[in-house]
Amino acid sequence: MQALYAQLLVGLINGSFYALLSLGLAVIFGMLNIINFAHGALYMMGAFVAYFLLNVMGIGYWPALIIAPIAVGIFGMILERTMLQWLAGLDHLYGLLLTFGLALIIQGVFQNYFGSSGLPYSIPDELKGGMNLGFMFLPIYRGWVVIFSLIVCLGTWYLIERTRLGAYLRAATENPALVRAFGINVPRMITLTYGLGVGLAALAGVLSAPINQVRPLMGENVIIVVFAVVVIGGMGSIMGSIVTGFALGVIEGLTKYFYPEASNTVVFVLMVLVLLVKPTGLTGRAA
Amino acid sequence: MKTRTIALLLGTALSVASAGFAFAQDKTVKIGALSDQSGLYADLGGPGSTLAAQMAVEDSGLTAKGWKIDIISGDHQNKPDIGTAIARQWFDVDKVDVIVDVPNSGVALAVNNIIKEKNGVYINSGAATSDLTNAQCSPNTVHWTYDTYMLAHTTGQALVKAGGDTWFFLTADYAFGAALERDTTAVVLANGGKVVGGVKHPLNTADFSSFLLQAQSSKAKIIGLANAGGDTTNSIKQAAEFGIVKGGQKLAALLLFLTDVKAIGLETAQGLNFTETFYWDMNDQTRAFSKKFAARMKNGAPPTMVQAGVYSGLIHYFKALDALGGNPHDGVKVVEKMKSMPTNDPLFGKGEIQPNGRTIHSAYLFEVKKPSESKGPWDFYKLIGTVSGDQAFTPLAESKCAMLKK
Numbered sequence: 001m002q003a004l005y006a007q008l009l010v011g012l013i014n015g016s017f018y019a020l021l022s023l024g025l026a027v028i029f030g031m032l033n034i035i036n037f038a039h040g041a042l043y044m045m046g047a048f049v050a051y052f053l054l055n056v057m058g059i060g061y062w063p064a065l066i067i068a069p070i071a072v073g074i075f076g077m078i079l080e081r082t083m084l085q086w087l088a089g090l091d092h093l094y095g096l097l098l099t100f101g102l103a104l105i106i107q108g109v110f111q112n113y114f115g116s117s118g119l120p121y122s123i124p125d126e127l128k129g130g131m132n133l134g135f136m137f138l139p140i141y142r143g144w145v146v147i148f149s150l151i152v153c154l155g156t157w158y159l160i161e162r163t164r165l166g167a168y169l170r171a172a173t174e175n176p177a178l179v180r181a182f183g184i185n186v187p188r189m190i191t192l193t194y195g196l197g198v199g200l201a202a203l204a205g206v207l208s209a210p211i212n213q214v215r216p217l218m219g220e221n222v223i224i225v226v227f228a229v230v231v232i233g234g235m236g237s238i239m240g241s242i243v244t245g246f247a248l249g250v251i252e253g254l255t256k257y258f259y260p261e262a263s264n265t266v267v268f269v270l271m272v273l274v275l276l277v278k279p280t281g282l283t284g285r286a287a
Numbered sequence: 288m289k290t291r292t293i294a295l296l297l298g299t300a301l302s303v304a305s306a307g308f309a310f311a312q313d314k315t316v317k318i319g320a321l322s323d324q325s326g327l328y329a330d331l332g333g334p335g336s337t338l339a340a341q342m343a344v345e346d347s348g349l350t351a352k353g354w355k356i357d358i359i360s361g362d363h364q365n366k367p368d369i370g371t372a373i374a375r376q377w378f379d380v381d382k383v384d385v386i387v388d389v390p391n392s393g394v395a396l397a398v399n400n401i402i403k404e405k406n407g408v409y410i411n412s413g414a415a416t417s418d419l420t421n422a423q424c425s426p427n428t429v430h431w432t433y434d435t436y437m438l439a440h441t442t443g444q445a446l447v448k449a450g451g452d453t454w455f456f457l458t459a460d461y462a463f464g465a466a467l468e469r470d471t472t473a474v475v476l477a478n479g480g481k482v483v484g485g486v487k488h489p490l491n492t493a494d495f496s497s498f499l500l501q502a503q504s505s506k507a508k509i510i511g512l513a514n515a516g517g518d519t520t521n522s523i524k525q526a527a528e529f530g531i532v533k534g535g536q537k538l539a540a541l542l543l544f545l546t547d548v549k550a551i552g553l554e555t556a557q558g559l560n561f562t563e564t565f566y567w568d569m570n571d572q573t574r575a576f577s578k579k580f581a582a583r584m585k586n587g588a589p590p591t592m593v594q595a596g597v598y599s600g601l602i603h604y605f606k607a608l609d610a611l612g613g614n615p616h617d618g619v620k621v622v623e624k625m626k627s628m629p630t631n632d633p634l635f636g637k638g639e640i641q642p643n644g645r646t647i648h649s650a651y652l653f654e655v656k657k658p659s660e661s662k663g664p665w666d667f668y669k670l671i672g673t674v675s676g677d678q679a680f681t682p683l684a685e686s687k688c689a690m691l692k693k
Contacts, residue, residue, distance in 0.1 A: 002504075003500065003501070003504055006500045006504075007497055007500065010496045010497050010500060011497075013496065014494055014496075111325060111329075112585065113585065113586065114586065115329065115330040115546070115585075115586050115588070116325060116326065116327060116328075116329040116330050116333070116517075117327070117329075117330040117331070117516065117517060117520065117546045117547060117549070117550040118517065118520065118550040119550065120524075120549075120550060120551060120552030120554070120555070122552065122554060122555075123528070129530075130528075130529070130530050136500060137503070137529055137530050137534070139528045139529055139530070141528065142496075142528070211494075211524075211525065211528070212493050212494070212521060212524075213517065213520055213521065213524070213550050215517070215550070217325075217326070217327075218493070221491060221493055222493065253497055256488075256497035256498065257497060257501070260460075260486050260487055260488055260489075260497075260498065261460055261487055261489070263488070263489060263492075263497075264489040264492070
């Protein structure tokens with residue numbers, strides 16, 4: 001029984017990464033209608049920016065939590081301005097192909113210079129060590145990841161669903177021409193939204209740098225799972241992706257305990273089941 | 288008229304002679320470097336192995352003797368079907384003579400069959416499974432650098448003898464992990480220890496916390512990592528996070544490469560014991576080679592044991608070809624010649640190739656240095672013991688290779 005609690009908690013930790021990443025994807029899909037396959041590569045860039053800040057400029061983990069998402073967010077906005085905006089209104093497939101190509105290029109460039117085995121990034125001193133919860137030894141850093149990403153997720157949900165800015169955004173998605181008529185700069189808002197989604201990916205990258213290796217392909221592995229999360233949660237649904245992210249982390253954790261060989265396929269089995277029963281995802285509305 | 292006939296006859300004779308001459312002295316070789324070029328094993332083999340092959344060609348001196356040697360490389364993506372498809376194409380279309388490297392035991396075993404079928408030469412450096420020279424041995428195969436039997440009988444044995452008598456395995460769920468777990472279990476049991484549990488994880492796993500918790504609660508003294516590359520580095524890094532080593536359990540990194548230590552960082556990796564058959568900083572010859580090698584690598588990395596194995600395996604292959612006086616394009620014949628000559632090269636020293644294809648040379652027990660002991664960017668290991676080749680590798684009497692039972 002104790003082991004079970006431990007696995008649940010570990011699942012929650014992985015779930016926080018899924019939630020942060022799928023949230024970014026959901027924001028981008030919901031607001032821009034772009035299936036952002038470059039998300040994993042941007043997540044990886046977040047971790048690399050943290051690594052460079054530390055090793056080249058001596059800037060530690062805490063400032064990196066802010067600087068890396070902004071830096072990668074700006075990179076994302078440049079991508080949106082120079083490339084993605086031309087695809088607005090076209091079939092989803094075009095955006096998917098473009099971002100997929102971008103992901104391959106970005107990963108290829110990083111791999112060319114840094115190889116594939118990764119670079120070390122250690123846990124900040126303040127969060128080193130762990131505490132004994134009775135049923136398991138919880139590394140403080142992992143506890144921090146869960147709490148921090150939960151706050152970020154809920155904050156983003158609040159921003160989009162409950163503030164005036166969020167209302168503009170949702171309105172701009174629904175009917176850009178009308179919102180523009182009210183004197184709101186819709187293209188700029190879309191660029192900023194893409195920057196926000198990308199920033200969330202980079203933030204997840206910084207959070208994961210001390211746990212996983214900082215390596216060029218770190219995003220490639222996680223992005224497919226995250227897409228499954230988004231599909232299960234319902235494309236574009238903000239709350240859906242947050243809840244599904246955490247939930248699937250837990251389910252995956254339990255699978256690792258009961259039948260580890262299936263741990264990297266269980267998410268896809270669930271995806272198939274959900275698509276069969278409810279094609280719009282658990283919280284999605286029919287288009 | 289007469290002179291014309293004589294000239295004609297003479298010309299024909301000359302051309303026949305020269306054709307025969309060319310046949311006996313076919314001096315063309317095509318090398319295929321098959322590896323994981325972009326995945327989790329790319330740094331320990333990959334482009335570095337192709338470079339090692341290139342350097343072997345340059346250092347062999349054969350080009351000066353009129354040989355024409357080409358190298359092509361391929362990416363098997365850690366998938367046996369892709370690996371075998373490339374190997375088939377290389378033999379059928381590209382007329383490759385020898386395939387080198389091939390990390391990932393699953394791919395390596397699949398390719399082994401193709402090479403036997405096509406009568407090519409296989410100098411495997413990257414794969415670990417001891418099956419290549421045991422149950423699945425082939426007259427076309429030389430397994431150069433290391434294998435699971437050697438890892439189990441060096442690192443594994445040393446740990447059991449030091450009191451680590453209960454083991455829990457974290458095993459990569461494919462041919463390699465299974466072979467390493469099997470060989471290590473045999474050593475643990477033979478030395479009076481026992482295996483209390485284990486978990487099989489998918490290849491290329493990012494998060495090991497679930498598995499590590501299971502290992503932790505097993506209370507085993509030793510957690511044996513029967514995995515490699517990125518899987519091993521993640522296991523070790525996350526084990527530190529979960530306080531596993533501080534809690535009194537010891538990690539056995541059964542297979543650890545130079546690039547893995549770099550990725551983990553000395554802070555976390557210090558004190559780990561493991562075995563390799565090559566380290567760049569062993570002696571003047573290895574240092575000289577590594578310096579040349581690193582200068583040509585994009586990230587300035589010195590060679591890993593696998594890349595060094597590609598180099599010295601090919602050096603020996605070229606010696607055999609040189610002794611044959613030409614390339615017969617007959618895999619079995621060339622491998623027989625290789626087995627008949629003792630191996631001796633600057634990187635692995637003196638050794639021999641056994642009749643089952645296993646190359647025998649010394650293995651070295653290393654310990655990862657403390658950050659304060661490291662004097663340079665790749666100064667990671669300190670030598671703590673040497674095991675002679677006959678102690679480290681499968682004794683012929685124990686080998687299950689069918690070729691030995693003629």
